[in-house]
Amino acid sequence: MKYSNEMTLTISALSQNESFIRSSVASFSVLLNPSIEEIGDIKTAVSEAITNCIVHAYKGRNGADRITVKVGITDRTLVIDIIDYGSGIDDVSLAMQPFFTSGNTEERSGMGFTVMQALMDELKVTSKPNKGTHVLMKKHIQQTNNDIDEGADA
Amino acid sequence: MEVISKQESDKTIIYLMGELDNHNADYARTKIDDIMAQSLKRIVVFDLKLLSFMDSTGIGVLIGRYKKAKGKQQLFVKNPSRTVDKIFLMSGLYDIMPKV
Ligand SMILES: Nc1ncnc2c1ncn2[C@@H]1O[C@H](COP(=O)(O)OP(=O)(O)OP(=O)(O)O)[C@@H](O)[C@H]1O
Ligand SMILES: [Mg+2]
Numbered sequence: 001m002k003y004s005n006e007m008t009l010t011i012s013a014l015s016q017n018e019s020f021i022r023s024s025v026a027s028f029s030v031l032l033n034p035s036i037e038e039i040g041d042i043k044t045a046v047s048e049a050i051t052n053c054i055v056h057a058y059k060g061r062n063g064a065d066r067i068t069v070k071v072g073i074t075d076r077t078l079v080i081d082i083i084d085y086g087s088g089i090d091d092v093s094l095a096m097q098p099f100f101t102s103g104n105t106e107e108r109s110g111m112g113f114t115v116m117q118a119l120m121d122e123l124k125v126t127s128k129p130n131k132g133t134h135v136l137m138k139k140h141i142q143q144t145n146n147d148i149d150e151g152a153d154a
Numbered sequence: 155m156e157v158i159s160k161q162e163s164d165k166t167i168i169y170l171m172g173e174l175d176n177h178n179a180d181y182a183r184t185k186i187d188d189i190m191a192q193s194l195k196r197i198v199v200f201d202l203k204l205l206s207f208m209d210s211t212g213i214g215v216l217i218g219r220y221k222k223a224k225g226k227q228q229l230f231v232k233n234p235s236r237t238v239d240k241i242f243l244m245s246g247l248y249d250i251m252p253k254v
Contacts, residue, residue: 015177040237047209111210
């Protein structure tokens with residue numbers, strides 16, 4: 001896809017990077033002038049996807065594993081790709097069901113994909129066992145009064 | 155992140171502050187469990203006023219505390235951000251931990 005502006009981040013799959021990754025994507029998205037709530041939605045959805053890479057795709061491994069995060073802008077839409085090269089998912093539609101988790105059911109809600117789906121406008125998950133998983137999310141950022149005012153002034 | 159508590163006459167208030175994500179979840183669990191084990195109050199309120207971020211890992215942490223309390227304590231949440239409010243609603247968290 002052709003973007004008017006894009007960035008790519010390849011980073012170690014370590015939990016201490018979670019905050020940096022979601023903040024980086026949120027900072028980039030500020031170019032579209034999102035509301036505070038939209039920034040919260042983007043940060044949360046990105047956090048869900050990268051946490052899954054760290055917790056599930058590369059479970060129990062440490063160090064050399066990488067996550068790739070791509071963010072592109074077309075018009076007022078933010079397109080986010082999150083790619084890992086880990087375990088993959090056997091049954092994607094089962095994994096995406098609300099409350100499904102392969103983790104510890106006492107401590108994991110199994111709501112990650114449901115949250116991504118609800119906070120973003122589009123979610124596509126493709127996965128190959130032992131090859132990895134690709135999460136694609138899109139969010140349309142609403143035009144704010146601020147943008148319109150700036151436009152009128154220009 | 156940081157977890158601090160305040161005792162009021164009838165309840166314990168637990169302030170979750172900063173970012174509650176997968177990286178901080180173990181710390182949050184341990185801190186909250188310590189506070190809840192020491193508190194004799196039947197009502198525990200999680201105040202999220204100073205929480206700048208939480209995702210589904212945080213929902214898991216809260217549900218885990220609810221399961222651990224086994225009904226001996228009643229749990230509530232207060233002051234979620236708009237995004238957190240949405241994820242609490244969709245996960246049914248308010249059914250077990252009402253918003254006050
Ligand atoms: N990148 C991934 N690689 C491998 N498996 C994955 C990946 N993402 C998700 N999964 C699988 O899909 C399941 C559901 O993911 P989801 O994020 O919805 O819930 P969870 O991570 O188990 O719990 P929560 O996100 O609420 O802490 C996971 O338990 C895991 O089995
Ligand atoms: Mg998850």
